[in-house]
Amino acid sequence: MAKAAKGDSRAFALIYDRYAGKMNWYFLRMLGKDAEKARDFTQDLFVKLAEKPHLFDTGKKFSTWIYAVAHNMCKNEYRKQSIRHHVPGDDIGVEHKVSDKHAKDPAMEVDKSTFEKMLEIELNLLDENHRTAFLLRYKEEMSIKEIAEIMGSSEGTVKSRLFYTVKKLSEKLKAFEYN
Numbered sequence: 001m002a003k004a005a006k007g008d009s010r011a012f013a014l015i016y017d018r019y020a021g022k023m024n025w026y027f028l029r030m031l032g033k034d035a036e037k038a039r040d041f042t043q044d045l046f047v048k049l050a051e052k053p054h055l056f057d058t059g060k061k062f063s064t065w066i067y068a069v070a071h072n073m074c075k076n077e078y079r080k081q082s083i084r085h086h087v088p089g090d091d092i093g094v095e096h097k098v099s100d101k102h103a104k105d106p107a108m109e110v111d112k113s114t115f116e117k118m119l120e121i122e123l124n125l126l127d128e129n130h131r132t133a134f135l136l137r138y139k140e141e142m143s144i145k146e147i148a149e150i151m152g153s154s155e156g157t158v159k160s161r162l163f164y165t166v167k168k169l170s171e172k173l174k175a176f177e178y179n
Contacts, residue, residue, distance in 0.1 A: 005053035030074045068150040122172045133161040
């Protein structure tokens, strides 16, 4: 990013190649699976980076910083929407991993599909901070520290949100526990 700030277009292209897909996925999940809106937000994000590369804090990890910018864009969008509509079955995209030995079992596939739908519904019922923390931790596999930086909160707050979310999801989805 430091090279991009100095006008190196190849450096900016490399950043785009590395992060455009991830950012589009993030926006897609955070903005209700609206593919067009996700593409627009991804484009807006990279336009901001191109126009104001000097805003990058070189003391921070770039991936954490770009997710923080994306997170703030989503928060601003939520503020613009006076009412957020809950659409049952809206896909958040969290995958439930099943071992290969069960993958060919039709009953397991039905359970997996049902679990994923129920998980999506339950995630949509959470507030944005709990859902975001959960997705960044378990889908993007980010550290507690990175999530705290992205969300502008303490590590303790992130841990609390994750604990609450996992506890709530496990209660709501306990019918899917495998022994």
